[in-house]
Every structure is written in structure tokens, then in C-alpha cells.
Amino acid sequence: MRWVPLYKFIATLLRGKAVVLEGVFLLCVLLCSCTKEVAVSLKSITPKLVIEGVVSNQQDGSYVRLSYSQDFSNQQAFTYLADGLVVLTDSSRQVFDTLRSRLDENGYPYFPSRKIRPLPGHVYLLNVVVNGQSYSARSVMPDTVTFEGISLLSEAGKLDSKSVFTAVPQYVDPPGVRNFYRFEQYINHKKDPGINVLNDNVGDGLPNERPIFTKDIDIHLGDTLTVAMIQISEPVYQYFYQLQNNQQTLGATPSNPTTNITTTSSRAETGVLGYFSAEFCQYFTARITDE
């Protein structure tokens, strides 16, 4: 069992939840708890359609991906759809783009968009028809906030080869409007699976001081750290906030995130998973040195 570093406390504190559950974990470590892999008998359900739609300012960043969910115990790769009617619309400019599927670098089909231009304040619509069932979603591109860089916090304020660092993204939140942010961290070009979202319930209009946290990969001296700051809309924030909650070490009862994709069918089993997000993404890369 690995030691849970104390900064995780701070993590949860600043995220403002489940602070102490991590403390329970700390105590367990002290008391020599044990973790092992177990077999759990889980129900099998009819695969559900998963729609992931993104309109982004990044090069080739706008796409739609269709896939199916599968049983927990199924260790095969996910099934991605190559057929289906997928239309992205910039309703502010009345531009329609009917997407055609292509294969990504791993050989899985997806639907890239070239015609849709990401513009702050524009309303984007997604319409998908799969197996005669239609799905739609709407997302507004947020205004942009300048990503100024990252500062680093070191555990216990010391610096050596064992020090673990935590990144604090530097930006000034615009006052008076609600802003939502999602962050991704790449340590030596490997993506950490930790989900990080922030809103401005705390610190509206102020420079950010809240750190973001890695889940599986620690940041050490000499590492190259890339942080993506993605401005998102409130429904997408809520979607990722629930994913982040479900990721907590000893969280509360997990729940399925609320999707912003709607379907015309009233049958529950046709419920769709996933999200549609118009988002503004900025990257910042730094090498961790002892300055």
C-alpha cells in the first residue's frame, strides 16, 4: 500500500470536499490496512451509446466520437461507430458541417470537423442520428481568459530529488461572470488521469491560487510538465465535477454525471452517455528546475 502524501489533504481542502476521507486513509496506512484485488459479480446491461462532442480552438480540436459502453468485466477495446449522421452547427453564424468519419492515430473511427470555427460567445449545436434515434446538444463557447503560466508548490517547502510538486495555474478570473475551468496535466508527455475542475465560487475576479492535482503520477525535479487549461461551460463543468467526485479515494456514493445531450425517446434504456463541449484550450509547458 502506498503512502498517501499530505498534499492530498490540501487537494481535497481546496477542492472543498471530502477532506477528511483522505485522513481516514492516512490513518489506515498508519494502522497497516490492506488492499487486494477482488472479484465482484456485476450485472450486465445493454450497451449504451456514448457521444463525445468537442468544439475547440485547438488545431484539429473539433470532433465527435461515437462509441458504446460495455460490461465492466469485458477487457476488449471499446466499440467505436463509423456510421451515423453527425452534424455540427455554429448557430450564431448559421454554418452547418456534416461530419464524415475517419480513423484516428490508433485506428479507431471518429468524426473530425474542419468547417466549424471556435468563437467566444457563439452557440454550437450537435445533432446525431444513430440507428434511427436522434440526439441533440447545445454548448456556448466561453470567453477567453489568459493562461499566464504555472507556479509550483513543493511539499513542506523543501527541495530535493524526492520533493513532490503541485502546480498552481496562473490566471486572473474575470469578475462578475461565472467561469468554469478544467485542467489536464502531462508529466513527461504522459497524461495523468486525475480530473481537475475549478469554478469561481471562491475567488471570483481574483488571481488563481488554487493548485491542481495529479492522480497517479507525481511531479519531481527535472520533469517536464504540461498543463492544459480548458475553459468550459457550466453543464460541462458539472459533468466533469461528478467524474472528479467519483474519482475520490474514498468518496461518497458515486453517481452518473448528468449529460447535456438530450434524446427524443422517452425509453430509459436508450439513455445516452457523454457530453458536448464548446471549449477554449490553452497549453503551458515548463521543466521543473530548482529555481
Added chain:
Amino acid sequence: MVLRPAILLVFFLQLACLIRAQKPVHAIKISGRITDQSSGELLLGASVKFGDKNISGTVTNSYGFFSLVSKSVGGRLLITHVGYQDTLLPVVFTRDTVLEIALVPLGSSEAALDSSAVKVYANGQRQRSPTQMGVSQIDIKEAARLPVIFGERDVLKTLSLLPGVKQSGDGNAGFYVRGGTTGQNLILLDEAPIYNASHLFGFFSTFNSDAIKDVTLIKGSADARYGGRLASVLDVHMKEGNNQSFHAAGGIGLISSRLSLEGPIQKGRSSFLVTGRRTYADLFLHLSKNKDVKNNALYFYDLNGKANLAITDKTHLYFSGYLGTDKLGLKDQFMIDWGNKVATLRLSSILGDGLFSNTSFIFSDYRFNILLKSGNNKFHLNSLIRDLDLKQDFSWNSAIGNFHGGLSSIYHQFDPTHFSGGNDSSDYSQYKSMQYSWENGLYLNYTGKLSSRLELSAGIRLSAYSVLGPGTYYKYTPESTTAQDSVQLNQGQIGKTYLNPEPRLSVAWHLNNAASLKASYSRNSQHLHLLSNSLSTNPTDQWIGDSYNIRPETADQISLGYYRDFSGYRLEAESYYKWMGAQVDYRNGADLTTTQDVESQLLYGIGRAYGLELYLKKNQGKLTGWLSYTLSRTEKKIAGISGGNWYKAHQDRTHDLSVVAMYPLSERWEVAGDFMLATGNAVTFPEAKYSVNNQTFFYYGNRNDYRMPLYHRMDINFTLKCKPKKHYSASWSFGLYNVYGRENAYIIRFEQDENNPGKTVAKQTALFRWVPSVTYNFKF
């Protein structure tokens, strides 16, 4: 299930007629106090009856008082209490009489009773009725012999060995009663409410067993004097201190040490008690070579104090106080501390002719504070609940039965969880205004005999809760987290008010001297709600009062029971059904901490709980102990969760079995053990997985549709009494928690395999395997 006021009125009128019809012609009232001869402590639950005749007796109430009515002028009074010599007292009464009887502890060399130990006053006191259902008294001395985790005796953990009571987690002091949540238990320490009765994430309770005299758990129909929570009342009384001589007692354990001092202020009349306890896990951390571990703070302490002053023979003044604090963190960087502060000042007086008055001023405060320093920044996250409470209780013992009535008035202050702090140039504080409210309770309860076989206890409590200004309250609909409307209250202005009548009725039918049947109905309402987003007791759980959105939670409970004593055994069988209304839950994906108004994150619904509880206790012979079994179901139905269908509550456990046994091996050695077996908690597990954003996530099935694995565990404890010296006695306690090292699942997590992201695995974490403990207890 609501009795209409008119029906209630008719009911009470009929009751009054019945009572009048039963009044004896020449009834003589015998009442008094039962105390421990060596310490002067009042004894509760001592049985008092006429020994020659099979007239049923009574038991002393929570202030050590009893009251009996005799139709004959003479007889022999038999007084018995666990751990004390039976006392048979010949009496001749010509008028109403007040006795003060001191019992001699078992093992004492003194004679059973010398007449000087009995004081007689011409006055009266009140009694507790044996009609109550679902009442368990914890014998503190017995509890001290049972094995416990970390060797730290804990009354709250002993509770979970009783039927109808479930531990909230492995090694945890939090408990669920008959399908209620941890926030639906009214926990009172000398009448003061304790808002968070746990230390160190629930692994310890706030009750230092050295300071505790008695603990009563009422899970059924509590009498009308208690109110404010749905599931149970845990009434804990602190010791008053020895009024005969000075004593010290204490214990040294692996995790903590305790010390208590007690003695007379005025010999035989007034006394004091001071106890303290501190854990020292952090001292072990200091030994660590790892600097990060070394600088951690991880401890809690408790301080209890009580003073008992006899102003006159008929008037006593009691002061009790409790202070407890937990601290945990990394020095200078991060610190979380939380704790309760409570104080009670009680004036207890005998007004004459069976009229007894208790006036209490109560203060209770619970708060937590999290501090974080990073660079130039200093942040806090904190919240607070504070009560000022005035209670007046009258009781009147008359020939037709016992009445008690009174009122309580509580002024609540809440500081909702908020974030504050910053650096020299920026202030990140959230401004959430304090909330105020006023909670009142007015009650009347009657207990008496309708015939030699039929006893009855009936009561009504009227509770009122008002939101007080200043403040702004927002209104929400279940569909949206955005406020639809708001109400502005000025300083002192009374806002939304809820009025809840709470009738209670218990009847006992004595089949014969050894067996009885009981039935009860009670309605309770709860105006304070605990918001908890976690599976264990958490210091950041916050209390919130009724508002324009949150209505009072209600519970209607009916129960039926059969009780029988036979040759050294006692059997209790009770069944219950409980309907719960206006239950509070949170939305999926709720943020209970930084959201400006936490009420926007809540949902409301109903609940139901039912079950059967069996309890078989062996009190005589060398081998003593009990067996308790509960078969139960608890479900909730909340719009917005699980499609608005009934779902199992997290604390739903179908089967729950405990076996407790104690056996003296020799003069000095004693062994005690327990075994628990319970269905796993209801939990939510994934039923599928999917990929978005290049990561695998899980699709969860219906809320609480799965079960954690079966829980079972056995613990054992050996006590070695050291050779007694004149003024010093001591014992060693050697315990082993989880004897056969069962890995009971605390949590099961589902995740992508770190080494093979394409693969998903389920991982189970068990908190404790074998936990040995050694404690040295002493007394002089």
C-alpha cells in the same frame, strides 16, 4: 398517522376518567433516592419493589429517584441493582415518606445495609415507567470488560452490540438506529446536545468512559421530555464525583492515557469530578525518520468536569462541562481542528408533595476549522453550530400516576461552511451570513397504572421552529439549483415557522410476574438536519436548520414487544415499523462546501424502516453475556434519485448478529469476547464502463443496488486484576481486535489497472486486521 387535535383531546379526557377511577383510597407514597454507599453517586435503573408481595415495583429514574405507591402500611422493600448487594428493608409507613438508601457494591466487606445508610424525609420524588419500549441501558462496568479496538473503552461501540443498533463502519463510533442516519440520533451529555460525538474520523467517541456514570439508549418511543431527533435518544450522564473521599483513577494505553480525580467539596453533600484523556499517536509520529510524517499533528483530547453542590437538603446545583478538540495536520502548513464545547448548569429541587423541578441552562458549540498556508496565502474553511438552551421540567408523583411537563427553548446559531482567507493583495473570502433560529418544545407526559396488569405512558410534545432574522433565504424547486424567489428578514424578525404536534403512547400488559407485552406509537419531528456526503463520520459534516425549502423531518413509529424473564435469562423481542417524511438528501454531484447556498444542492423525499429485534441476555452464573439479532430493512424514496423509486438506504443491513460472553477464569483473570456477523452495507457499483476524453469511466447502476461482502469479526479481551493493596487497585487489559484477521471490506474501488489501462479491476480495502492492545488501569 397524525392524530387530529380533537381526537387527542377526547383521548386525554378518557384517560383522565380512567385515572380517577383507579385512585386508591388510602394510598401512601414512598419515594427517595438510591445511591452507591462508597461514592455517594446516584444510581439509575435500580429496582425497588415490595419484597413479600408480588406487587410490581419500579426503577430509579435518571436522577436516581424512585416513587412507589403502597396500599398497606408495612412490608419489606427489596432494592436490587446490578453490581450491588440486594437490600431488604423492613418498613412501616403511616404517611408519604422519602427515603435515601445507599447500596453496598458487590465485593465490599461491609454489611448489606446498616440503618444509618437510610435517611428518611417526608417528601416525594418521581419515577420512570417500565412501560417504555426499545430502551437499552449500558452497564458501564460491564462495558469496561468487553474487548474494544485500540483498547479504548467506548460506550458508543458497545451500543452496536445491541439489537437495532448498527455501527457506521469498521472501528467507528458512529451508529445507526432502526434505519435512522447518524444525524437522527439525539446525543445528550448531561442534557447538552453533542453535535459531533466522534474523534479522529469516528474511531473514538467523545465519551471518556471514566467520566460516564450511565448511558441510556431509547430507540423506540421516548417520553415527551425528549424531542428533536427521529431515530433515537442517547442520554449520557456524567458521574457526580465521590462525595465521601478523594479518589484518582486512570489508564495508560497504547493510543491514549486517561486520568480522573474526584472527591467531596463538602463531605457527604457536595462533590466534584475532573477527567482528562489525550491520545498520543503524534508522539509515535515524532519517532519516524520520515520528516513529513514527523511534523504531523494527530491527536485529540477530552476534558470533563462536574460539580455537585447541595444548597439545601432539597436543592442541588449541578455544573457539568465538556471540552474536546481534535487536531490533525502538517505543522505550519495544514491543520484541521474540530471539537465540541458544552456546559450545563442545572438546579434541581424538591418543591414538596411529590413535585420536583429541574431548571437547566445549556450551552453547546461545535465547530471545525481547516487552515492551509501556501506561500503568502492563508486559507480557512470553517463552520459552526451554537446553541443556548433553557429547559424547565416539572414532575409530579401522585397516587394516580406520574406527570411531567415542561418546556425547552433553544436559540440556534449556524455559520454555514465557507471559505476565507487570502494574501496581502487579494481576499478570497466567501461571505455567507450567519443563520439564526428559535426552537421551542412544550410537553406533558403521564405514566401510570390503569389496572394491576395494564400500565400506560402517554404524552404529547408540541415543537415549534422559527427561522429568525437577519438574513436572506432563497427558495428552490427540485428541478433547478437556481433560486426562484427569496425572503429578506430583518434583525429579530420571525420568518417561516413550523409547528409539529408529536403524540406518544406506550402500553404494557403484564401477562404474569415474568412476562409482559408492550405496544407503542410515537411521532417525532426533527428541525436540524445533518448534511453528510460521506460514508464515515466526518468533522466537516454540517448541520442546517429548517428553512423555506427544508421542512421538519418526521417519523411515525409503531412497535410491539414481548419480554420475559426466566431463571437467569431475559428475553426481549421487539418489532417496529417506521414511516419517515421530509427526509433530506443531496443531488447527484452536489457540492456541499463552496456552493454559496447549500440548500440549492438538496433534495427531499420519504423513507420507511421495519424490522424484528431479538435479545437474549444471561445475567446470572459464571458465564454472562447476550445474543442479539436484528432482521431489518430501510428504504428511501427521493425525487431525483434512482428515478424516484424506492431504493435501499446505505445503512440497510438485512441481518445483524452479535454474541457477547464474559467468563471469570480465576480470582484474578477474566476473559470476555464478542462476535459480530452482518450483511454488508448497500452500495452503488458500476454496471458498465465507457470511454470519453480518452479515459475509461464507469456507468453506475441504481443507487445502493449492491452489497458489500458479509462482515464478521471476533474480538477477545483478557483482564488481569493486580493483587489489591490497601489504597490502590489496578488491572491489566490485553485485547485482540479481529482475532482471526478477517479482511472486512471497508470500501471497494473500481479502477483502470495502473499497469494495463485497457483492463479494469475491483480493489477492496480493509482497515484493520489484527489490532492488539494493552491498557493499564489504576485507581486509588
